[in-house]
Amino acid sequence: MKNSLKITFAGLLLIGVATFYSCSKDNDDTPVVVTPPTLYQKLGGTTMVADPNNPSQMIEKGRLGLRSVVDSTIFVIAADPQLQPYFSTLLSEVGSGNTTNLAILSKNLTDFFCVGTGAKNFTYSGLSMMAAHNPATNPRMAMKANNAAMDKFIGDVVIGAQKNSVPNELIGEVGTLLESLRTQVVQQ
Numbered sequence: 001m002k003n004s005l006k007i008t009f010a011g012l013l014l015i016g017v018a019t020f021y022s023c024s025k026d027n028d029d030t031p032v033v034v035t036p037p038t039l040y041q042k043l044g045g046t047t048m049v050a051d052p053n054n055p056s057q058m059i060e061k062g063r064l065g066l067r068s069v070v071d072s073t074i075f076v077i078a079a080d081p082q083l084q085p086y087f088s089t090l091l092s093e094v095g096s097g098n099t100t101n102l103a104i105l106s107k108n109l110t111d112f113f114c115v116g117t118g119a120k121n122f123t124y125s126g127l128s129m130m131a132a133h134n135p136a137t138n139p140r141m142a143m144k145a146n147n148a149a150m151d152k153f154i155g156d157v158v159i160g161a162q163k164n165s166v167p168n169e170l171i172g173e174v175g176t177l178l179e180s181l182r183t184q185v186v187q188q
Contacts, residue, residue, distance in 0.1 A: 038118025039173045040066075043166070046121065062119060065164065067110040069174075073160030074106060082152045088142045101140070116177050129184035144188040153185075154178050 037045075044061025051059040059067075077083045078091060094102050108126040115124045131137040133145055145153075154175055161171045 039170065039177070040114060040117040040119040042170055042173075043117065046119075060119070060121065062117070063110065063114055063122065065166070066113045066117065067106065068164045069157070069161045069166060070106055070109045070113060071160075072163045073157050074102070074109075076156040076159045076163075077153070080152065080156055083149060083156065086142055086145065086149065089140050113174075113177075117174075129181050130187070133185045134187055145186050146188045147182075147186050150182055150186050 040062045043065045047061040048058040049061045049064060051057045051064065077087065078094075084091060090101055090105065093100075108124070111122050111124045112126065114122040126132060127138060133141055135141045135143060157174065157178060158171055161174060166174075
């Protein structure tokens with residue numbers, strides 16, 4: 001009788017342990033929440049790669065991609081007669097060999113796009129979009145933007161992205177991000 005009690009007790013213990021593990025979190029029916037990748041992750045995310053501008057340093061692949069698009073877009077804008085007037089101060093500086101503010105613009109825009117696309121390792125510390133595009137608060141901005149200039153800017157960003165082989169679906173997501181800023185940028 002003692003042996004059968006021991007066996008029964010051991011059996012019940014085994015069943016109890018099995019039941020406990022079968023009811024654990026790993027096997028419950030709670031739906032798993034899958035977070036879709038951010039645009040930053042789709043653009044390369046936090047994978048570290050060599051920085052072509054400074055091969056002794058590493059850079060996040062997502063940031064490198066965004067910086068490349070930003071830099072290409074700046075050159076597209078510089079050649080765009082419709083947008084040149086907005087950047088007359090910057091273009092004059094670059095024309096005289098001073099690229100300091102060009103580098104600042106590239107960094108600020110890259111930071112802005114990194115944060116706007118979901119990067120976690122960067123912050124944007126530049127002016128708000130409203131202040132950055134208002135000549136009263138940003139004397140580097142020659143005049144207030146209108147809808148046509150915003151449309152042209154978005155088009156130039158698309159060209160900059162295409163020059164860097166960004167897939168069209170991701171270009172569309174960048175366009176959506178830019179379009180969400182229209183009310184802050186367009187002030188006339």
